Amino acid sequence: MLIENIKTAFTQYKDQAEVSGFSALREQAYHEFEKLGLPTTKNEEWKYTNLKVLANTNFESTCLSSGNVKAFLQNALLNKITANKLVFVNGTFNAELSEIIEKDNSIYITNLAKARSLHAEIFNQHFGKYANIENNALNSLNTALLSDGAFVYVPTNKTVEFPIFIVNIADSSDVNVLNQPRNLIIVEKSASVHLIEMYYSLGSNSVFTNVVNEIYANENSHVEHYKIQQQEGESYHNNFTQIFQEANTNVNHVTLTLDGTLVRNNLHFYLNGQNCNSLLYGLYMPHGNCLVDNHTRVDHAQPNCNSNELYKGIMMDKSVAVFNGKIMVHLDAQKTNAYQRNQNILLSDEATVNTKPQLEIFADDVKCTHGATIGQLDEEPMFYLRSRGIPEDVARKMLLNAFADDIAEKIKIPELVKLLEEEIEKKL
Amino acid sequence: MLSIKDLKAEIEGKKILNGLSLEVKAGEVHAIMGPNGAGKSTLSSVLAGRAEYEVTSGSVTYEGKNLLDMSPEDRAREGLFLAFQYPIEIPGVSTTNFLKTAVNEKRKYLGLDPMEATDFLKMMREKMDYVEMDKSLISRSLNEGFSGGEKKRNEVFQMAMLEPKLCIMDETDSGLDIDALRLVSNGVNKLRNKDNAFLVITHYQRLLDYIVPDFVHVLYKGRIVKSGDKELAKELEVKGYDWIKQEVEANS
Ligand SMILES: Nc1ncnc2c1ncn2[C@@H]1O[C@H](COP(=O)(O)OP(=O)(O)O)[C@@H](O)[C@H]1O
Numbered sequence: 273m274l275i276e277n278i279k280t281a282f283t284q285y286k287d288q289a290e291v292s293g294f295s296a297l298r299e300q301a302y303h304e305f306e307k308l309g310l311p312t313t314k315n316e317e318w319k320y321t322n323l324k325v326l327a328n329t330n331f332e333s334t335c336l337s338s339g340n341v342k343a344f345l346q347n348a349l350l351n352k353i354t355a356n357k358l359v360f361v362n363g364t365f366n367a368e369l370s371e372i373i374e375k376d377n378s379i380y381i382t383n384l385a386k387a388r389s390l391h392a393e394i395f396n397q398h399f400g401k402y403a404n405i406e407n408n409a410l411n412s413l414n415t416a417l418l419s420d421g422a423f424v425y426v427p428t429n430k431t432v433e434f435p436i437f438i439v440n441i442a443d444s445s446d447v448n449v450l451n452q453p454r455n456l457i458i459v460e461k462s463a464s465v466h467l468i469e470m471y472y473s474l475g476s477n478s479v480f481t482n483v484v485n486e487i488y489a490n491e492n493s494h495v496e497h498y499k500i501q502q503q504e505g506e507s508y509h510n511n512f513t514q515i516f517q518e519a520n521t522n523v524n525h526v527t528l529t530l531d532g533t534l535v536r537n538n539l540h541f542y543l544n545g546q547n548c549n550s551l552l553y554g555l556y557m558p559h560g561n562c563l564v565d566n567h568t569r570v571d572h573a574q575p576n577c578n579s580n581e582l583y584k585g586i587m588m589d590k591s592v593a594v595f596n597g598k599i600m601v602h603l604d605a606q607k608t609n610a611y612q613r614n615q616n617i618l619l620s621d622e623a624t625v626n627t628k629p630q631l632e633i634f635a636d637d638v639k640c641t642h643g644a645t646i647g648q649l650d651e652e653p654m655f656y657l658r659s660r661g662i663p664e665d666v667a668r669k670m671l672l673n674a675f676a677d678d679i680a681e682k683i684k685i686p687e688l689v690k691l692l693e694e695e696i697e698k699k700l
Numbered sequence: 701m702l703s704i705k706d707l708k709a710e711i712e713g714k715k716i717l718n719g720l721s722l723e724v725k726a727g728e729v730h731a732i733m734g735p736n737g738a739g740k741s742t743l744s745s746v747l748a749g750r751a752e753y754e755v756t757s758g759s760v761t762y763e764g765k766n767l768l769d770m771s772p773e774d775r776a777r778e779g780l781f782l783a784f785q786y787p788i789e790i791p792g793v794s795t796t797n798f799l800k801t802a803v804n805e806k807r808k809y810l811g812l813d814p815m816e817a818t819d820f821l822k823m824m825r826e827k828m829d830y831v832e833m834d835k836s837l838i839s840r841s842l843n844e845g846f847s848g849g850e851k852k853r854n855e856v857f858q859m860a861m862l863e864p865k866l867c868i869m870d871e872t873d874s875g876l877d878i879d880a881l882r883l884v885s886n887g888v889n890k891l892r893n894k895d896n897a898f899l900v901i902t903h904y905q906r907l908l909d910y911i912v913p914d915f916v917h918v919l920y921k922g923r924i925v926k927s928g929d930k931e932l933a934k935e936l937e938v939k940g941y942d943w944i945k946q947e948v949e950a951n952s
């Protein structure tokens with residue numbers, strides 16, 4: 273059972289000298305997790321997303337790769353794009369499959385375990401400072417069991433020329449696997465970077481991936497951050513991302529949830545300076561009995577910032593979607609503009625969407641709007657296309673692709689957009 | 701080509717077409733005029749196959765087939781085309797991709813292979829010239845951000861691309877300035893031949909100066925209450941519809 277598996281894993285880790293630098297933090301995190309346990313549907317934040325099935329499954333935390341990964345990656349989309357690649361298999365850094373093409377030595381693109389000793393000062397300044405473990409069972413779990421992840425440091429005024437792919441492959445060929453990826457991204461003043469987190473699965477056993485990302489954007493920096501979830505089969509995925517923005521920063525985030533049995537994305541922005549722009553885009557298209565839950569939170573802590581959020585869903589079969597968009601406008605955050613929309617197309621009578629805006633506004637001079645729609649494809653465009661001789665099924669596909677591509681096109685890497693649009697088309 | 705007999709149609713229980721009959725032969729141009737709310741757009745919607753309208757009686761035969769039994773896409777692929785009064789915008793669907801799909805779906809239906817990409821582009825360029833469509837428009841999403849006049853031109857451009865047999869134009873002239881009107885009319889005239897027919901719905905005589913009709917019909921309260929030649933349109937331009945309304949009331 274999961275809880276016991278976690279205990280075993282934690283005890284094993286404790287004995288390893290390699291991780292001793294973290295023992296105090298791990299210990300604290302583990303006790304927090306023990307205290308909280310896995311969230312249940314009694315918890316308002318987890319009302320529609322039930323993790324019970326996870327609790328009743330046996331997972332192994334220290335797993336090796338089956339050796340099929342290399343062949344699997346050969347055809348993956350990331351091989352068609354010129355980029356830096358950090359590849360992790362079951363939470364372990366794979367140097368052979370990774371490739372760093374960045375030539376500037378002052379930019380660090382490496383794995384966390386290495387960075388902890390090599391770049392200790394930067395690491396210690398930022399690690400664990402943005403993602404809270406208190407009262408957050410899954411963040412605690414990640415911290416208690418963390419093995420490795422990506423470490424990216426972009427110094428002041430630097431631009432990383434090519435995108436950075438952070439690829440996580442859960443290989444469940446032999447056993448059910450439990451992965452705890454942990455990524456730390458630091459973008460210094462006036463620096464910029466494109467990051468793409470990719471999640472794949474391989475094998476037919478169950479996968480539970482529990483991610484924590486900490487992204488720090490110092491003043492005047494620009495961060496493009498995309499998360500693409502393509503784990504298939506019996507895969508359970510929880511992702512917590514904290515993006516911390518200082519003044520005059522621009523962050524554009526896109527989450528594409530293209531597959532997975534249960535996917536929970538927790539995307540948190542903290543706007544800690546003036547004149548920040550935060551863009552949050554999401555697409556989900558669950559089929560079968562799959563569930564996708566997007567919980568977002570934007571904290572406007574300072575005046576004169578803009579946030580704009582658009583999440584779209586295409587719901588098939590008996591799938592379930594949850595959207596919960598929290599916007600917190602703090603007392604000092606005058607002249608805030610915060611917009612939020614959630615649009616859903618139901619392709620089946622048996623699909624369900626639970627959508628909830630959550631606006632908490634403590635400043636008085638702000639513009640905040642939100643809106644949600646759930647419905648069928650519009651009749652009018654459908655009729656227009658059919659009246660030109662396009663059959664109903666082809667017309668429906670064209671319109672669904674248009675609906676979904678609107679989000680994919682928020683990604684600023686044209687060749688990646690093209691490949692993703694092909695993936696999207698295959699799912700419809 | 702088209703034979704409408706005693707057609708009655710309603711929407712949400714409201715009777716709109718009340719026994720409309722019309723015969724159209726290949727090579728003919730018929731103008732349909734009439735006051736607002738007479739049922740002109742309803743007629744075009746029923747012919748194109750819009751599902752919200754319920755046909756309660758009567759028949760429509762198109763090229764010997766029961767038109768009312770056919771899906772909207774089959775009607776289109778059999779050669780019927782409706783230029784909409786209010787063309788909608790479809791964000792995310794590129795004009796080029798849309799037209800390529802429409803052209804090739806029609807070809808598939810007729811048992812033909814898809815067009816070669818180069819032939820298709822050549823045809824697009826040629827047909828855009830018909831209505832002097834701006835080249836930049838076709839790389840954009842369908843009608844997205846187009847001006848009213850550009851949308852209407854796009855309808856005629858699509859018509860040229862699909863080479864229909866029966867063209868229904870629902871107030872294609874409204875919202876066009878005089879230059880655009882001339883362009884659109886020239887485009888239509890180039891498409892006219894002995895094998896196709898046009899149903900031109902309009903409020904204004906001025907369009908009929910360019911697209912000269914063989915017949916002019918007045919639609920009022922869901923029926924054709926008067927038919928004549930192009931002189932009738934001129935008479936309506938001068939006298940309005942009141943005299944026709946009075947005639948109808950007197951006869952009923
Ligand atoms: N979708 C609809 N729902 C309800 N009434 C409609 C609808 N479409 C048309 N009508 C009504 O039917 C009548 C005829 O409309 P229409 O065919 O658009 O006239 P025209 O094109 O001649 O101006 C009008 O009274 C109009 O209000």
Ligand SMILES: [Mg+2]
Pocket residue numbers: 740741742785870871
């Ligand atoms: Mg009308």
